[in-house]
Amino acid sequence: MEALFYIVPMIMIAGALFFLYKALGRTRQVSAAWNSGITAEGRCLRAYTRTSGGGGDTSVSTTLHHVYEFSTRDGRAFRFDEGGGPATIIEGDIVTVYYTPDRPEGATALTPRRGRLAAGTGCLVAFFALFITFCVGFMVVAHAIFSEADGLMP
Structure with a gap:
């Protein structure tokens, strides 16, 4: 049961990193096309x-x-x-x-519209950073709760 509190956030982090990678790739493509x-x-x-x-x-x-x-x-x-x-x-x-x-x-x-592209990409990166931070924080809190519970068990 404890593993669920680690596995699910890790899958969510992996998904967030994948979508961030795809979004940054498209941003690089569009920017390169404009700059060419x-x-x-x-x-x-x-x-x-x-x-x-x-x-x-x-x-x-x-x-x-x-x-x-x-x-x-x-x-x-x-x-x-x-x-x-x-x-x-x-x-x-x-x-x-x-x-x-x-x-x-x-x-x-x-x-x-380089400014709009930069602002949109910045907001997307900030959202995913916040999401990943929340997932890591959740795992840290879950770890602390389970470690404390193990110490209380006879």
């Missing part, structure tokens, strides 16, 4: 929304996604799906796509 200075004309092929949450008593969140297609300077065609784009872009619109020549699959059609 290489752009292409792309076209919005599809716009759709993705909802998450259960409804009823829980909140539902909706994210707008776009599917874009563009060709690199060497003529290779790429498609990518990106969430969080502007609602003013609809199917058929022409957009500017930012990409790096070595990783065009990590392209973005988001307008460069």
